[in-house]
Amino acid sequence: MKAFRIFFRSIRDAFKSVFRNFSLSMASILCATITLMVVAISLLIAGNVNSITKDLESELSIVVYLEESAKEDDISFLESKIKAIKGVEEVIYKSNEERELEMSEYSSSYATIFESYEDSPLLNTFIITVDDAEKLNSIAEEIKVMDNVESALYGENSVDTIVEAFSFIEKVTIIVVIALVFVTAFLITNTIKLAIYARRSEIEIMRLVGASNMAIKLPFVFEGFIIGILGSFIPIIIIIYGYIIIYEKMGGHIISNIVNLINPYNFVFDVGIIILLLGAIIGMFGSLNAVRKYLKI
Amino acid sequence: MKFIELKNVNKTYSTGVTALADMSVVIDKGEFVFVIGHTASGKSTFIKMLYREEKPTKGSVVVGGVNVAKLRNGRVYKLRRKIGVVFQDFKLLPKLTVYENVAFALECLGMKEKEIRPKVMKAIEIVGLKEKVRSFPHQLSGGEQQRVCIARAIVNEPKLLICDEPTGNLDPETSKEIMKVIDSINKDLGTTVIMATHDKDIVNRMKKRVLLIEHGVLTGDYLKGSYKSHESV
Structure with a gap:
């Protein structure tokens, strides 16, 4: 008290x-x-x-270009492999047709160029976002060595800076x-x-x-x-x-x-x-x- | 009956100054004792040791059965509740009224409001300031301020009242009045009073026991009324 x-x-x-x-x-x-x-x-x-x-940083992403020879099964197998990498947040598949359409909509000059090709000159891609921008380099390096991957790019030097x-x-x-x-x-x-x-x-x-x-x-x-x-x-x-x-x-x-x-x-x-x-x-x-x-x- | 006992007390400050040297003295319950001596003679150190504001370097200081020298810092407040202290400079809180200044001492102890009021009014009555309960310190004369300080010191009915030059700032007439109050507290309430002073007239007139301290040494212990013939301070 x-x-x-x-x-x-x-x-x-x-x-x-x-x-x-x-x-x-x-x-x-x-x-x-x-x-x-x-x-x-x-x-x-x-x-x-x-x-x-x-x-x-969240706008930064890795673009994975797939080899032309990659089949549908190969693509879905690769997608699941990429998703399994630690730090990968989202994996979006964009086929060459989709990308051609997007680019044509962005500029008519792209459309003119694409018209001159019988088949699409573009490759199928995965757009990958990661949870930490500092992991871009290591994840891109990991993906580069996978089967059916032509290249994995994220802007390298400029992005690192x-x-x-x-x-x-x-x-x-x-x-x-x-x-x-x-x-x-x-x-x-x-x-x-x-x-x-x-x-x-x-x-x-x-x-x-x-x-x-x-x-x-x-x-x-x-x-x-x-x-x-x-x-x-x-x-x-x-x-x-x-x-x-x-x-x-x-x-x-x-x-x-x-x-x-x-x-x-x-x-x-x-x-x-x-x-x-x-x-x-x-x-x-x-x-x-x-x-x-x-x-x- | 022994109330205060100092045995071979020494006090040396960190600066190397020795304030008290081998002091031994016994003061009985209910006694009125003057402590006299020149400035820096060691009387303030002696007084401060009684309420544990200073600790002896050597020796023991027993107050009311408690060895003050060995008291832990966290326990000092319990000793102080049994002791009232009156200062030369009054040490009143300027923004509190007379009543509040006196009640402050009891509020700090966590006492109930309904217990505080009668005790405070009684203490104020003893010092004769009933008419000034609502006044602030700056509205009072020096003598009245000292009375408030005394009321605060006795409100908790202490066994020991320590007065450190209580009349030092007062004129002779007011000093007499203050001494009457302190004397009546000693006689009527049975409170042991220890008072350090420079005022020869008061010491001579009151005819109480006198302790004379010179250069940190107790050079004289004069029994009741015997000091006048040994005037040296």
Whole structure:
């Protein structure tokens, strides 16, 4: 019962304290607001960069040209063999007639060329998509040596460079976000430390009247929690409305129609929840860390 | 009946300064003891050891049967609940009223609201501040602020009241009033009082037991009323 009383009293005192020490609380809240805003924007950018690179990577595929002599049985056997390869996501068969039709529809000059042939000059193909662009090379090499395969192409050098570049961009964005989270934690923790430094006599009095360390820490931890939550409100509101407006203004694309932004619903709320948790956790641990210093005897 | 016992206590700070050297003293339950000495003589270290703000480097400090020197950090709060401390600079929380400042001491202990109120009102009455319960510290005089500090120190009915230069910031008239309050707490409630002070007049007038500390050494232990003829501080 006593523990519950201390717990609920700590929550009450934390709220009182935020308002009674208004200027100190405002300094901490503003610091949290500004730094969390930067983290929120970086999360939105990082999320989109990763989504765009994944989108573009998923467009990359291997085209397997089959030998002219391959029979229907050979083709279905080959298809099942390719499907069995680890990392192959989808295998679509395109006969030479289908490809001829597609190309003719794309350009009339192709149609004219094809008319001059009695039989189709094109080969039957498989279009293969893989789950990870970095596997394109190894899967293509595996397919090349199979029976009835004329060649397996995926763009080789240029695609390898693109895949490497995408993987680099992804890593850089993750590192930037992590670094920003650390900077945010450092700045918020230090602002809270300064605010608590100004109230160290309060902690001293609590110690002298016989409050247990837990009873001293709790109100400050709750106060840090409240400051973190209040500090995350503005960034959350700005990113939710800001992202939805930008998404709608740009029609969901950036640069061209094939580069899509992430749909705001869920994504922007997920980022909001991350910011809220980040604010609350940094606030709590920042306070705890600052109070602990004054509890040493 | 023995309440406080220091045996061969030494305190050397990390800077190499020796604050107390081989100090041994016994204080009985219900006694009123002055601790006098020049600035940096070691009297503050002695006082702080009693409520375990400082630990001795050597020796034992027993308060109410507990060897404070061996007390684990996590248990110190239990000792402090039995001790009230009054400071020269009052140490009141500026944003709390008189009532809240006194109640704060009990709230920290997780006491029920309905138990807190009568105890707080009783303590405020003892120090004569019933009319000022809703005032904030900045609305009070120095003497009144010290009374609040005393009320906070005694609200939990401690067995020991430690006063660290409680009249240091007060004029002689107000000091007299504060001493009356502390004296009545000692006499009426039976609380053991240990008071560090520089104020010769108070020590002479009160005629209590006096401990004289010089350069970290207990050089005099004057029984009740015998100090006046040995004025050296």
